[in-house]
Amino acid sequence: MLSGSNRNDILSVEVPLGDRSYQIEIGPDQIDTFSQTVLSTMSDLTHVLVIADAAIQEPWANRLIHSLSTSLRDDATPLRVSSISVPSGETSKSISQLSELWQWMLDSSTDRRSVVIAVGGGVVGDLAGFAAASFTRGIRFVQVPTTLLAMVDSSVGGKTGINLPTSKNMIGAFWQPSLVVIDTDVLSTLPERAYLSGLAEVIKYGVIDDAEFFAWLEANASGLVARDDGTVRAAIAESCQSKARVVGEDERETSGRRAILNYGHTFAHAIEATVGYGQLLHGEAVSIGMQMAANMAVDLGICEPTLLPRQTELIQACGLPTTFPEANAEAMLPVMQRDKKVSHGKLRFILPERIGSVRLVGDIDPSSVVKAIESCR
Amino acid sequence: MLSGSNRNDILSVEVPLGDRSYQIEIGPDQIDTFSQTVLSTMSDLTHVLVIADAAIQEPWANRLIHSLSTSLRDDATPLRVSSISVPSGETSKSISQLSELWQWMLDSSTDRRSVVIAVGGGVVGDLAGFAAASFTRGIRFVQVPTTLLAMVDSSVGGKTGINLPTSKNMIGAFWQPSLVVIDTDVLSTLPERAYLSGLAEVIKYGVIDDAEFFAWLEANASGLVARDDGTVRAAIAESCQSKARVVGEDERETSGRRAILNYGHTFAHAIEATVGYGQLLHGEAVSIGMQMAANMAVDLGICEPTLLPRQTELIQACGLPTTFPEANAEAMLPVMQRDKKVSHGKLRFILPERIGSVRLVGDIDPSSVVKAIESCR
Structure with a gap:
């Protein structure tokens, strides 16, 4: 386990991608010293573009902008800082919002040495x-990243993009950040339900990649839920470590390895699409989705028997749902068949074999899918 | 020199980019056998999306679609073919046209194994x-590519993108094709002025990279202008070879090497922007721009004395302009200072030293720029 012994320790995790490798810095008090961190990573920096979620403009984005605006580079010249905020919520991942940003970047005299700073959630x-x-x-x-979910998942790994009106994340690029700065102090202002939602992805890393971490989470669930500094920092660092390892092995989702990160997600996306985004938070849907996947693995006889009860107990200990009475198998099935990760219409799922190990199982019969969904109603 | 001895020889040029390497196939009669070429390169192909310039839908795009629609894969199943045409002209490189294509791709059940086929000019x-x-x-x-300009320039090297309302090529990606198929027969229907315009980029490769090729162009200019099969094919292949070499050395324009391809282009873009796109064809502006750059090099004393007269004579032999009376230095200068390749406002130009060799010269005084522009009025 990565852990810091002092309150102010910064944990560093590297995402190993050759000449696109980068660091994830995890710890408290990083917003106010942000300019130092950025300038030590990018010494040629002269212009930054801060794009922030409107909901965290005050205090976090403004404090970060202050740090950038008041700092001097090695040659004693100030950084040029442009900033803009975008409305909170999934509807900002639109063509029109993207077009506005492009025009704003042009109007801000952005050139190839400029650096975008994304401050917000996924x-x-x-x-x-x-x-x-x-x-x-x-x-x-x-x-x-300013939400736990973004800290442990979307900010790492280079998946970027927007939605089309009827389909999420359909447009985008694999584009790795140059640096990820996770200030754990920011979590103090995160609403309870949003915070707990992030824990679903943390649990996921234990199941798919790291049995030791899963056991640590079982022992530390109460500290996690209570947002204990050291516990949260260690959990984020371990999660990022897992994600960095998987992304390092399969940056562009070509070998199949990166697909393990979708554990629970095929079900989760179908739940979200059928009940409408917004009713459940993403991590809540993922919790239920992991339960459906584990039930399917049990049903198919490929899963070690203690896995499902241990997973159920940990999810519940983190204040997350394990069932969803409104789940509608008839509506969810066609959504899963349209998923962009589906290969030629065949249903494939990431299923657990034991804590710390999952595999891709193809050619799943639709009746098994229905059964898995109904097991969690 | 690459050249084919028979009428039907296909010349192959490789763009060397590691696991992103690809072939450029140059020769006649390739549209009707297109499906074989594509299937031999991509055996897992099941779905293609043909995006064609409306102006060449008939006959070229339709013949290519016919080739794809009537072919069978190794397992005797047909390819699924989706097709769409986009209006001719620069205004199609817009956010709205791109959005339409995205939605059409979604509606066409495009997945990660689908392949886009771009049929048209730049x-x-x-x-x-x-x-x-x-x-x-x-x-x-x-x-x-179906224009000479696209064959020798834009189709090779992976620069893709669209315009913002006030700024060309501001949005895009470096995204390499998997294959470039150049059917030289298509040139037979290209209008004279558009054809000659493409020769400007051909001449450029001689000046920036290959003195032997430049001498060959001097000896073969009349055959080129007359669209002699073997001469055109050899000129395209040599041009692609030069571009492939430069792109292979600096795929993402980071080392500065790729910038040599912009010889004449900083002036050309400023001419195009100030007189309005459409008055001059791109190759015509590039011809004038190369003359301005060569004049600047002479003026700065960095250029071997025979270069300017040889370049002038070859451009004229290809029916292209070497002067532009409407050139307005006062209007062009600010455009050049806003170019996205400008580093922090400093004016930099690719200037020739001798035939076959150019270099990047920075910190150019604006008075030298004005003088170069006026030398070609």
Whole structure:
């Protein structure tokens, strides 16, 4: 386990991608010293574009902008700081919002050395990341995730993009950030339900990749739920470590390895699409989706018997749902068959074999899918 | 020199980019056998999306679609073919046209194994290439350039993108095609002025990279202008070879090497922007721009004395302009200072030292720029 012994320790995790490798810095008090971190990573920096979720503009984005605006570079010249906020929520991942950002970047005299700073949750990270990926065919960007979900998942790994009116994440790029700065102090202002939602992805890493971490989570669930500093920091660092390892092995989702990160997600996306985005938070849908996948694995006889009860107990200990009475198998099935990760219409799922190990199982019979969904109603 | 001894020889040029390497196939009669070429390169192909310039839908795009629709894969199943045409002209490189393509791709059940086929000039290649680069974070695409300009320049090297309302090529991606198929028969229907315009980029490769090729062009200018089969094919192949070499050394324009391809283009873009796109064809502006750059090099004393007269004579022999009376230095200068390749406002130009060799010269005084522009009025 990665852990810091002091309150102010910064944990560093590297995402190993050759000349696109980058660091994830995890710890408290990083917003106010943000400019130092960025300037030590990118010494040629002269212009930054801060794109922030409107909901965290005050205090976090403004404090970060203050840090950037008041700092001097090595040659004693100030950084030029442009900033904009985008409305909270999934609807900002749209063509029109992206077009606005592009025009704003042009009007801000952005050039190829400019750096985008994305401050917010997954929506802002995905949107600003794709704006960076596509402006003058790609400029650098830094992720400053402000939700637990974004800290442990979307800010790491280079998936950026927007939605089409009827289909999520259909447009985008694999575009790696140059740096991820996770200030754990930001979590203090995160609403309870949003915070707990992020724990679903943390649990996922234990199931798919790291049995030792899963056992640690079982022992530390109460500290996690209570947002104990050291516990939260260690959990984020371990999660990022898992994600970095998987992304390092399969950056562009070509070998199949990266697909393990979708554990529970095929079900979750179908739940979200059929009940309407917004009723459940993403992590809540993922919790239920992991339960459906584990039930399917049990049903298919490929899963070690203690897995399902241990997973159920940990999800519940983190205050997350394990069932969803409104789940509608008839509505969910066609959604899953349209998923962009589906290969030629065949249903494939990431299923657990034991804690710490999952595999891709193809050619799943629709009746098994229905049964798995109904097991969690 | 690459050349084929028979009328039907196909010349192959490789763009060396590691696991993103691809072939450029140059020769006659390739449209009707297109499906064989594509299937031999991509055996897993099941779905293609043909995006064609409306002006060449008949006959070229329709013949290519026919080839695809009537062919069977190894397992005797047909290819699924979706097709769409986009209006001719630069205005199609817009956010709205791109959005339409994205929605059409979604409606056509495009998945990550689908392949986009771009049939047209630079506009369609850039637009369709970026649609491919961004749909589900990137699917494969094939370039089938139908103008000489696209054959020797934009179809090779992976620059894709669209314009913002006030700024060209501001949005896009470096996204390499999987294959470039150049059917030289298509040139037979290209209008004279558009054909000659393409020769400007051919001449450029001689000046920037290959003195032997430049001498060959001097000896073969009349055959080129007359569209002699073997001469045209050899000139395209040599041009692609030069471009492939430069792109292979600096795929993403980071080392500065790729910038040599912009010889004459900083002036050309400023001419195009100030007189309005459409008055001059791109190759005509490039011809004038190369003359301005060569004049500047002479003026700065960095250029071997025979270069300017040889370049002038070859451009004229190809029916292209060497002067532009409407050139307005006062209007052009600010445009050049806003160019996205400008580094922090400093004026930099690719200038020739001798035939076959150019270099990047920075910190150019604006008075030298004005003098170069006025030398070609």
